[in-house]
Amino acid sequence: MASVYKSLSKTNGQKEEAPANGVKRNKQRVLILSSRGITYRHRHLLNDLASLLPHSRKDAKLDTKSKLYQLNELAELYNCNNVFFFEARKGKDLYLWMSKAPNGPTVKMHMQNLHTMEELHFTGNCLKGSRPILSFDASFDKEPHLRVLKELFLHIFGVPKGARKAKPFVDHVMGFTLADGKIWIRNYQINETEPSKSTAAVDGEPKPKQKHGRETEISLVEIGPRFVLTPIVIQEGSFGGPIIYENKEFVSPNQVRSEIRTKKAGRYNQRAEQGVERLAKKGELGLRTSGGRTMPVDELDTGKLFA
Amino acid sequence: MVNKGKLKMALAADKSTGYKKLNLKKKEKLARKTKSKKGGDTPDVGKIVEGEWEDVEGSEDEVAEDEEEAVGAAVEESVSDEEEDDEVAGKMEIDFAGIDESDSDSSAGENDQNNSDSEEEDDEDIPVSDLEDLSDGEKEDLIPHQRLTINNTVALNAALKRISLPVSKMTFSEHQTITTSEPVVIDDVSDDLKRELAFYAQSLSAAQQGRKLLKEEGVPFTRPTDYFAEMVKADEHMAKIKAKLIEEAAGKKASAEARKQRDLKKFGKQVQVAKLQERDKERKQTLDKIKDLKRKRQGADTTTTNEADLFDVALEEETSSKPSRKNREGPNKRAKKDEKYGHGGKKRFKKSGDAMSTGDLKGFSSKKMKGGAAKRPGKARRAGGKR
Structure with missing residues (x-):
């Protein structure tokens, strides 16, 4: 194994130096942590993500939820220029903060539909710390706030070349797709198989590939985890500063819950109203003993006939 | 109320009554009022009442008192102000602007922050409290907008510029990002299969493209089969998954x-x-x-x-x-059991003989009495039979 790595790093050696001489190198370090009050699923998800990001530094839970600017100091302490922070509210809602540490910007997102690797039972697997290919939806380039989001994803989820614990092969893809105003994130293993003759015969495309050399066919197997993010706000600074974007369409989970409750309460109100209406109607028809209109006594009433 | 005040102010402005003049008139009016109270002149009463009424309203309005007084005076002076309205219009606008500033505009500060597009959307926004009156059917169609949109494009671009990596200048192996050429379109997000298929297709194309680019740059892509290292999912985890799969298949x-x-x-x-x-x-x-x-x-x-x-x-x-078993315990099984365990009357003398049993000749055979059963063959014959 060591020999393989050596041989690979030798071949890479010259190329690695070249960009270092250039203007800017992709150098990222991510501080990963959560607030207090996260559930086990949130915690497992955080662990999963940390295992996928070899350039990350995991820290203990942050005590405060109001003084998030403390995260900047923490990031400085650990030499991190990105912060990836899980904020749990009410033991059920999870908000994800992503920030470029000293100067911002910061994005706050609501995380939904999260499934950890463990509970998904996918058969895919990848090297711990291999660099992923990040696949972005083209819609990310449409609006400025989405471009900011894309850049942040690139910094945080993209493992920089030459990260300390990174492995030299590429064996997984991370997909970021924009659908329904939300960002859907998936993680797939790249599975390479020798092209079978039958498929090569059927498809037109694989034939030329085979001529070039022993190109293998690529298929994907999902690894997990899965989650969906809804952007809420973007702040100019890192955990502070003016808000430069706010998602109007975001409905907070609290509001959703309260609406459900009021809807449920509405059912009772409706029934009660119906009851009152029925009483009023009966009164109108003179069918009630007290209140409402009294019926004129009929000539042929039994009480009158046999008085 | 405010509008009325504005109108009157405008009228007053139109008359171009200076404050000094106004003060004079005010004094005049006061004098007249006192006179009328003392003397009780009948023709003036209507006008005076009108003036007083105006005064009351003036106090309600948040306009300076003396201005209002002036308006009252103006009303008294001109019986036919309505005719002059057209002339007034030009100057009214200016006055409105002034009133707006002092009076009711609190959103001015917000507008400064917002962009032009947010101002457009301000009008569409409906407060959530108004929505409660709507029926459920109508509610479903509406997306309640309770907050103002902040979308500061300039700041966003600046932030992006500050942090963005020069992706175009870097080699692909440096950043490893691929953006699809066309946006991924998913018709129905709630259709799991289609949605996941779209995600899969996106990632697959990225993987293929990425491999090509990486191979062009001479960066190792495929993991050799003899390269073993720690995986994201540990062996125990994979074993669990395997067990789960097996269990599923077995099920x-x-x-x-x-x-x-x-x-x-x-x-x-x-x-x-x-x-x-x-x-x-x-x-x-x-x-x-x-x-x-x-x-x-x-x-x-x-x-x-x-x-x-x-x-x-x-x-x-x-x-x-x-x-056969069926024959043995056929339909009379019950009867037998009843007999044994006590169903169907007395068991006394059940075994003693009676007329029937005496008359029963089941076991009697005259043939047996005569010659007995078939005779046993002789030894030689028996031996012969064996052979």
Whole structure:
């Protein structure tokens, strides 16, 4: 194994130096942590993500939820220029903060539909710390706030070349797709198989590939985890500063819950109203003993006939 | 109210009444008021009342008192102000602007922050409290907008510029990002299969493209088969997944088996019934045969012993065909049990003989009394038979 790595790093050696001489190198370090009050699923998800990001530094839970600017100091302490922070509210809602540490910007997102690797039972697997290919939806380039989001994803989820614990092969893809105003994130293993003759015969495309050399066919197997993010706000600074974007369409989970409750309460109100209406109607028809209109006594009433 | 105040102010402005003039008129009016109170002049009363009424309103409005007084005066002066409205319009606008500033505009600060597009959307926004009156059906169609949109494009671009990596200048292996050429379109997000397929297709194309680019740059892509390192999912985890898969497969198999068995059972019942009927029929046939044989035998007594023997054997075989379980505990099982455990009356003297048992000649056979059973053949014959 060591020999393989050596041989690979030798071949890479010259190329690695070249960009270092250039203007800017992709150098990222991510501080990963959560607030207090996260559930086990949130915690497992955080662990999963940390295992996928070899350039990350995991820290203990942050005590405060109001003084998030403390995260900047923490990031400085650990030499991190990105912060990836899980904020749990009410033991059920999870908000994800992503920030470029000293100067911002910061994005706050609501995380939904999260499934950890463990509970998904996918058969895919990848090297711990291999660099992923990040696949972005083209819609990310449409609006400025989405471009900011894309850049942040690139910094945080993209493992920089030459990260300390990174492995030299590429064996997984991370997909970021924009659908329904939300960002859907998936993680797939790249599975390479020798092209079978039958498929090569059927498809037109694989034939030329085979001529070039022993190109293998690529298929994907999902690894997990899965989650969906809804952007809420973007702040100019890192955990502070003016808000430069706010998602109007975001409905907070609290509001959703309260609406459900009021809807449920509405059912009772409706029934009660119906009851009152029925009483009023009966009164109108003179069918009630007290209140409402009294019926004129009929000539042929039994009480009158046999008085 | 405010509008009315504005209008009056505008009127006042139109009349270009300076404050000094106004003050004069005010004094005049006061003097007249006092006069009328003292003297009680009838023709003036209507006008004065009007003026007072105006005063009251003026105090309600948040406009300076003396201005309002002036308006009152103006009203008194000009009976036909309505005709002059057209002329007034030009100057009114200016005054409105002034009033707006002092009075009711609190959103001015927000507008400064917002962009032009947010101002457009301000009008569309409906407060959530207003929505409660709507029915559920209408509610579903509406997306309640309770907050103002902040979308500071300039700041966003600046932030992006500050942090963005020069992706175009870097080699692909440096950043490894691929953006699809066309946006991924998902018709129905709630359709799981289609959605996941779209995600898969996006990632697959990225993987293919990425491999090509990486190979062009000479960066290792495929993991050699002899390269072992720690994986994201540990072996135990993978074992768990494997166990889960196996369990699933086993469950599927078991359920299929169970279904098959169920079907067989349904069908098997029919088979069993058929078999029973067949057996019944067979038994009937044998019994008939036996009866026939018995009759024949009694009719023709002088058959050779050999033949008789043969028949006997056959008979024995026929009759001693294993007593099937069904026959043994047939429908009279209950009766037997009742007899044994006490159903059906007294058991006393049940075993003692009576007229019936005395008359029963079941065990009697004259043939046996005459010559006994078939004689035992002699030794030599027996030995011969063995051979």
